[in-house]
Amino acid sequence: MNVAIIGGGAAGFFAALSCREAHPDANITIYEKSGKLLSKVKVSGGGRCNVTHACFRISELVKFYPRGSKQLKKAFGQFDTNNTVQWFEGRGVKLKSEPDNRMFPVTDNSQTVIDCLMREAKRADVHITMHCPVIGIAKEASGFLLKTKEATFEVDKVIVTTGGSPKQEGFDWLRELGHVIEPPVPSLFTFNMPNEPIKKLMGLSVPYVAVRVQGTRLNAEGPLLITHWGMSGPAILKLSAFGARVLHELNYEFNVQVSWVGVLSEREVQEQLEQLTAFHTKKKVLNLNTFGLPSRLWGFLIQKIDLREDITWGELGKKGQNRMVNILTNDIYKVQGKTTFKEEFVTCGGVGLQDVDFNTMQSRKVEGLYFAGEVLDIDGVTGGFNFQAAWTTGFIAGKLLE
Incomplete structure (x- = not known):
């Protein structure tokens, strides 16, 4: 099975690692349009990376999301803040809680989180292709055709983790596949x-x-x-x-x-x-x-x-x-x-939540197409909540359940 993940941010990496765990024989590739990976992780929390928030009750956690709280309640049942802390600490990234309940690596350095994700991706044999924007995607009977400037690839499954876009045109390619796009406007x-x-x-x-x-x-x-x-x-x-x-x-x-x-x-x-x-x-x-x-x-x-x-x-x-x-x-x-915040901008808007099955993160419009992270019309307040949504939705999408 060939799996393409479009976007090399937090949700993209987590989806890739989850996919490898669920599908040991899959061929997994992250396509990143820029020359930077995990760029929001790098700048988050003033360069310390606010990994998540020390709120361990789902009923309380969902209150921090202006959009998507109802859908995330279901998703957090599969992977919540407890799971995030266990995941990172199980891979050598010890986390600490600050007085306001934001959680950071004890190193106070976002590079610790980046190094962990990169190390895990290498161990999981996840292929990473940079400077490779996907400019077109077409549904075929057997899967998808992914078009970049250099080539066209045939893949079986696609996970979209491209993040938010300040302009509605950034979602045109997903609208063309039949999805409702909620207009993006700044949040935070x-x-x-x-x-x-x-x-x-x-x-x-x-x-x-x-x-x-x-x-x-x-x-x-x-x-x-x-x-x-x-x-x-x-x-x-x-x-x-x-x-x-x-x-x-x-x-x-x-x-x-x-x-x-x-x-x-x-x-x-x-x-x-x-x-x-x-x-x-x-x-x-x-x-x-x-x-x-x-x-x-x-x-x-x-x-x-x-x-x-x-x-x-x-x-x-x-x-x-x-x-x-x-x-x-x-x-x-x-x-x-x-x-x-230029590097950390958060938007509300994106793929309409009614178009996604939050049990699997699969599109209700296109079989075999999945979403995770800020490309969805989900956003949280400041304090690690947007990363938590990225880890959760990436984890679920990566399992690629039918």
Whole structure:
């Protein structure tokens, strides 16, 4: 049996290795259009490779996928985070969990993961052909004809692991085979705020905030990072992932509402301020911050609501308290544009999930054609979830079950 895997990324390698395990006699070839293999693995997590996430209950794991959670629930039943950890550690790649549950190799070096996958591919006698874009694929009675610039190959099975595409034309060849293609739009992006003074606090991180997009139902919680272009961090990236299509329709121009005190209610904040006013009348507001906010942010917010730098809690008064409650729970910033990570870009969109059998990852339109990874209309929030989907779908597709 000749098996062609189109795409030399995480899903492609995992599909190849799974295929070898299930089909010892198969002739397996990865076709990679560029001169680089596993390029996203290389840059992921700042070059450390966020292999997966320490979430070991499938019912909880699927909540981190804005698109594909229902289908992945079935797929994770075959290969989940537990299996990922066992797979890598069984091949000499020890993983560690960080406080936010992201999992990295203990070496903190993505090359460790790349070396493992390359070593396993060599051991499994997987052929790798680089600089070899597949420019056409045709279904034949006995299999497929794969066309590259140099030659045409006859194969029995094809696994497509080409990843996401920023443009719909990148999926035209799959649409021509009868598949529905959900239009790709960016997911996982940061918010640009060109006219907001908060950018002067760039580099400042707030451990826990609640954010929402005004006029929508989109909301998220978690750490927030202020950057030289606006806002980033897990809370913002989660908001961008779950709101990918809505924010695209808004042309990335909207107001984001930030509660710097997380999920504390206005009433709870009011009560804390009243206590401060009662017990610390002579202390300066600037010097006493009981909400755990970074001092630079606290000073910025005081300045934003036009309070004197030397005002004391006793001088704050009812109006001052109300302004402070509002800025802490309902601070508004205007977003005008987005910034995506060039090497790590993630899109929602791709092959429609209704066209794929997630028990096997086989196309419902073309027998013998399989999909894995981001070529599907599946994407997760930041934190190792996109790689987990790649490992899982690659593992299942590689088994090539009928």
